[in-house]
Amino acid sequence: MKNRNLVSITDYSKEDISEILRLAHLFEQKTNQRILENKVIASLFFEPSTRTRLSFESAINRLSGRVIGFSEAGSSSVSKGESLKDTIKTVANYSDLIIMRHPLEGSAKYAGEVSDVPVINAGDGANQHPTQTLLDLYSIYKTQGTLENLNIFLIGDLKYGRTVHSLLMAMSKYNPVFNFISHKKLRIPDEYKMFLHDLNIKYYEHTEFTDIISRADIMYMTRVQKERFSDPIEYEKTKDIYILRNNMLTDTKDNLKILHPLPRVNEINEDVDKNEKAYYFEQAKNGVYTRQAIISAILGLKPENN
Amino acid sequence: MKNRNLVSITDYSKEDISEILRLAHLFEQKTNQRILENKVIASLFFEPSTRTRLSFESAINRLSGRVIGFSEAGSSSVSKGESLKDTIKTVANYSDLIIMRHPLEGSAKYAGEVSDVPVINAGDGANQHPTQTLLDLYSIYKTQGTLENLNIFLIGDLKYGRTVHSLLMAMSKYNPVFNFISHKKLRIPDEYKMFLHDLNIKYYEHTEFTDIISRADIMYMTRVQKERFSDPIEYEKTKDIYILRNNMLTDTKDNLKILHPLPRVNEINEDVDKNEKAYYFEQAKNGVYTRQAIISAILGLKPENN
């Protein structure tokens, strides 16, 4: 992975993923290290994000790295008419690695092509968000002891949700069964169903949120994102249909864990938070270790206790 | 104070305050130390503040700590509909301590209840701003040699000003006499007068800014804050009435010091700045040492020269 861009989860092989999980485990045991001393990492968020940005910045700071950048396009030179290419080429002169979130699909790939330093995609529109997928994989591995042969439920916005698309593609390497639960207007796109079909991976589609969930090892909930809708009425109609409540969890499996990339709006009721199957806040914490793993792998650095 | 939230100045006993003043004095003698190495501190400013935020960030950086966060709500996930609870629970996973400013009264208390790491209130609306009060106490102690038996004048916006309310409550532990000078519409609220009455503390109310100030040991000036008014005309009428000018200071006591939490608009004329009784810029500097004291007390760390 050294010196390679991370634009899409498909950039990483099964072996790459295993290495990231191994490194993340090491960083979880010792999150404060000095391996990024002398490194300046650019954190370029052309659209706001608390979670991803702060998680990256915590990961870097705990490894003694330094962060420069911006948290919204307004405080950048974009407003002066500068091209993304010029911004990236310039910032590459100031830093050892670029982490970028940008509203345009494909922007991360393009940035990786013009940059003289590696680029990590922290989300490019509705397209990809590979570091989220890697932290999801780490969370699944930690809680299930394996990535193999799991029954994965993907719930909510399966049409626009970039995190579910990337997770589906990554988990497909590990012989899963998928269950999709969504409003019929937010179904998983056909291209992903064909992808699964070609790999002989079983999947089931549901439009009702029923006791089918008793079979789940992982329930991956997603927010119905207002930003992805052009029609606000359509958004209001769909957002409240697939709400998970604590009393729905009674007959679920002991090993079930509920994941959510966060932020949530109301798709997981707050009464679920105290259930020990709720794992979304721990999942967020795993983001720090996973991002430490990704950054160190790309910069070719090893954890101290390796 | 270790591991406890600091939401209100009433969270700290007289002994706690003494300890903070002792620590602040040590940090003033050696402000650059390495005691926060490996600590990541979240600085969550849901509304802008130059002074408090930069003072905290200077305090942390001089102790070798690292800061993550945001300086306005716009670059956070609040705009995606996330609850304060979820934001706090997530950021608690990324940091060792949370410093929060938020426009809503009570938000800091709530954040402290849901957070897995300690929370310091850096101002919650018109409610509390305890680190300001502690730096005010340190400034009074440094300039007067004691906190006991002082004649404290509180001037300006005594109704909405959170800093005067907190200072009043804190100073009440030290047998003061209070003089209040304000427009009749900006009087100190009755609850504080009852509070003083119950403690047998003398106070006097004035609506004129006269030579009564010749008795003052401390004059604590405050800005009439536009943000707290719903009616802009009411603001315009009251803001210019209680302006301190240098020629008013002729017959004041030698030990008098003029404090102001800043920013000022025009309530202290610039010709006062050169008077050696003007102490507001040094007071701001004391904020760095006091915040170093508070952070190290909460994290259970000791200054190197302790």
Add this chain to the structure above:
Amino acid sequence: MKNRNLVSITDYSKEDISEILRLAHLFEQKTNQRILENKVIASLFFEPSTRTRLSFESAINRLSGRVIGFSEAGSSSVSKGESLKDTIKTVANYSDLIIMRHPLEGSAKYAGEVSDVPVINAGDGANQHPTQTLLDLYSIYKTQGTLENLNIFLIGDLKYGRTVHSLLMAMSKYNPVFNFISHKKLRIPDEYKMFLHDLNIKYYEHTEFTDIISRADIMYMTRVQKERFSDPIEYEKTKDIYILRNNMLTDTKDNLKILHPLPRVNEINEDVDKNEKAYYFEQAKNGVYTRQAIISAILGLKPENN
């Protein structure tokens, strides 16, 4: 230069400039050093700037210094009606050095007068931007081996462009010939022509972008800045006239380097980027070393390998 403000390029003598170039060369050889440990530097950007801000912040972080500040006026106390004087006096209490960009001409000079710590002007409106000029000089020196006797072409917006004015004044110490190419409405102001005349420095004015450039050692291109125009139609009319294209460079000198302070809009066609005479991205990188030189000179610190 120790402890002196850097407000205008005219603050530095020929000897000062030589010392900065010497230091920049040392920092280029070893950009990661620990000489700013324990230093907190305030980066106050009252208007947005990716390049200058990130370049400064990279320079500081690579020297182990710490940065506090803001990247736009909106997250400062200016919105509460605070004067620039009070903001500067307060921030001087939190930091060892202030770097400031402000939209008002003269603001940097004023800030330097009221501050208790040195101030570096990172651009004050259409007035001065001395650290840009020093990195331009370093770029010229590095590519030409000398600053003396060069034929310098200044192209684009010569009326409003602060960088060309400062570069003209600085280069005038080194016996140059100047060629100015601009629309007649964006000509170099008379005061600069008189300045050159008094020094017996030759200059030529052109309104056409012709093969005259075959004589150039340095072509310094500038953006026609929308922000400086009150009339958007005037801007649209002038911005596309002086575009440099790769096929125009065929008969230029071997030692020619094309500089641009960036961001560019379209005044240098992208097909120039691959030409080895294009130097603007390397020029941006020189900004890190030059700013390390300036900061260390002002703080009286020496590079480790000095």
